[in-house]
Amino acid sequence: MSFIEIKNLTVKIEDSVILEDINIEVNQGEIVSIVGPNGGGKTTLIKVLLGLLKPTSGIVLIDGKDPYYAIKNHMIGYVPQKSKQELDFPVGALDVVLFGLIGKNLSKKEKLDLALRYIEYVGMKGFENKIFGRLSGGQQQRIMIARALVSDPKILILDEPSTGVDVVAQESFYEFIKRLNQEKKITIIMVSHDIGAVVSFSHKIAGLNKRLHYFGPAKDFLTKENLQKLYSADVSLLIHSDECLTCQHFNPMMLEIRH
């Protein structure tokens, strides 16, 4: 049995089909990125994995368990899409990380030690007492990752982590995700619109637009056919260099999709 199993998953909301007959298997330690057009159902799929939304039909198992059980038992760490609400948090960075340990049966001292260790791990040592809302986008993102990791989950789920982060910060963010995956052998599920970047470091890609149009190795995803199926027929690929899609050393960071 795979580590994450999604079988014949269909989700309907108020009679509209949002996800239809989705089948995904993820092995432990894999990085899987979910890509697809706006409204394609990416966040809905994440909500199902987080136990926030019940499938209309089909099966979702995380290490053989129901998602609700997995969340309750700190098996999943979640980094949400950046929102205004989070920006307005009137709390310090350390407190934000400590929120990730709510419900864990640990002493105050153990929780503090863990939170400080993870703040250091994400490269934010020295920022413990800064107001979260006054940190930069990239710094906030690192603190939110520390919050998600502090309870030692088996899976990290990130919803559009590069939104609002500048290009330099984005690159070091992707390096960080790669290192995290290698060091902790943690399974990573990431929603992203940044196809070029995620293709270069994910093991698998899930191309989602109500149905799963592609699920397989990241290296085989970037074909015109796959992208046209996923993003509708009028898509064209723009490569910001004199390289081309069929070139062996094509740099996917240079890819942009135009409708």
Ligand SMILES: Nc1ncnc2c1ncn2[C@@H]1O[C@H](COP(=O)(O)OP(=O)(O)OP(=O)(O)O)[C@@H](O)[C@H]1O
């Ligand atoms: N609670 C809800 N009630 C009604 N419709 C909903 C609800 N949640 C999502 N939807 C619809 O489901 C579809 C998929 O939404 P979802 O947020 O999962 O897409 P997405 O791929 O994450 O989009 P984006 O890339 O824009 O974030 C959309 O058409 C959306 O309007």
